[in-house]
Structure formats: structure tokens, C-alpha cells
Amino acid sequence: MKVLLIKDVYKLGHAGDIKKVADGYGRNFLIPQGLAVLATPGAVKQVEQIRAQASVRRAQLNNEMSGLAEQVKRITLAFPGKAGETGKLYGSITGQMVADALSTRLGVTIDRRQVEMEPIRALGDHKARVRLTIDVIPEIKIVVHREGETVQFDEPVAEKVEAPAAEESAE
Structure with missing residues (x-):
């Protein structure tokens, strides 16, 4: 069709x-x-008319979301988790958890489907992309550390967010 x-x-x-x-x-x-x-x-x-209206709408939306994208880029999320000796988590950090932490921090609703990432199952530094619009996709840094340890950031960051502990999942 x-x-x-x-x-x-x-x-x-x-x-x-x-x-x-x-x-x-x-x-x-x-x-x-x-x-x-x-x-x-x-x-x-009507193709040309639809394209013209959509490009105006897309430009306006991208302009509005660019400010939010700058805020998102500066955020580093830190998730504590229980892990084995090899650094593998007993649970996982999911897109839902990242979306909830971002929503809480920014005061804007971020849906889990906007967060492009695979579930994180290991300690360390990870990256995720947040799709705000079809053209504006900022990247955030996620640090997963053992529960009870302090977080060591490699580079100075403008904002750090300590997220709730990872839920244990039965796998």
C-alpha cells in the first residue's frame, strides 16, 4: 500500500x-x-503544500527543543547497582529508568520510547540518545557504579543526577 x-x-x-x-x-x-x-x-x-507546512512546523519544533537539548547534553546520570566481582549487574538499567530520571531532573515528560539504548548490564560509563524530535537527538552520559561507592566522574560536568538504585530482575 x-x-x-x-x-x-x-x-x-x-x-x-x-x-x-x-x-x-x-x-x-x-x-x-x-x-x-x-x-x-x-x-x-497536495504533496508540496504538505511538505511546506511540515518544514515550517519541524523548524519551529526543532527551535523550541534545541534549548532542552542543550540541558540534556549537560546531564550525567549516575545509577547505583548491585554487581558481581566481574562488574556484571544483577539487574539492569533500562530505558524506563533513564527516562524517569531525566523527567524528574528536567521537569519535562520524557517517554521511555524516546530513550535509545540497550539495557545496561555492566558497571562503567555508557551513553544513550534521547530523541526529542526527528532531527534533535542529544546524547547523555550514564555512569553505573556499585552501591555504596562514590562516583568518580572522568570530566567535570555541569550537572550530576543520582538516580535510584537498579531494580533486581529475575532473569
């Missing part, structure tokens, strides 16, 4: 693009959510 995107869709395309998608994805998600319409000849005539 060919659809015309009305809004930017992460990992699919920008507004105004015509994409070929699976029938179920288009019929059950994109069209009901108002993200796309069927690529009919009448809809294709």
Missing part, C-alpha cells in the same frame, strides 16, 4: 513523502493515527 505521510514518522520518513508500507501498518496504525493518507492522485497533488 502506498501512503502519503502527513506528519513526520520516526524510522519511516518526513511529512510529504510517499512511502510503500505493509497493508496492516498503513490501515491499522498510520491512517487511524492521522499520520498518513492513501496516496491517491488527489492527495499526491
Whole structure:
């Protein structure tokens, strides 16, 4: 099925693009959510208008989020966790935990789906990306340390956030 995107869709395309998608994805998600319409000849005539409106909207949103992105870049999150002698955590640090810590610190709601990272299962320094918009994706530093130890930061950071202890998970 060919659809015309009305809004930017992460990992699919920008507004105004015509994409070929699976029938179920288009019929059950994109069209009901108002993200796309069927690529009919009448809809294709409106491509330039949709692209122009979307680029203005995207530029405005990126401008608003750039200030938040600068704040996010300066943050270093520190998570205490229980770990074995090899440095492997008994639980893991998940995207939900990072999103909650960022939301608490910034006072802005960050969804777990905006945090791009694999679950962290080892002590040390890690990086995660926070997708604020389709174009603005700042990177944050995450330090995982043993419970009871003090955190040693390699470089001076503007802001440090001590996050709650990692939950133990039955794996």
C-alpha cells in the first residue's frame, strides 16, 4: 500500500513523502493515527503544500527543543547497582529508568520510547540518545557504579543526577 505521510514518522520518513508500507501498518496504525493518507492522485497533488507546512512546523519544533537539548547534553546520570566481582549487574538499567530520571531532573515528560539504548548490564560509563524530535537527538552520559561507592566522574560536568538504585530482575 502506498501512503502519503502527513506528519513526520520516526524510522519511516518526513511529512510529504510517499512511502510503500505493509497493508496492516498503513490501515491499522498510520491512517487511524492521522499520520498518513492513501496516496491517491488527489492527495499526491497536495504533496508540496504538505511538505511546506511540515518544514515550517519541524523548524519551529526543532527551535523550541534545541534549548532542552542543550540541558540534556549537560546531564550525567549516575545509577547505583548491585554487581558481581566481574562488574556484571544483577539487574539492569533500562530505558524506563533513564527516562524517569531525566523527567524528574528536567521537569519535562520524557517517554521511555524516546530513550535509545540497550539495557545496561555492566558497571562503567555508557551513553544513550534521547530523541526529542526527528532531527534533535542529544546524547547523555550514564555512569553505573556499585552501591555504596562514590562516583568518580572522568570530566567535570555541569550537572550530576543520582538516580535510584537498579531494580533486581529475575532473569
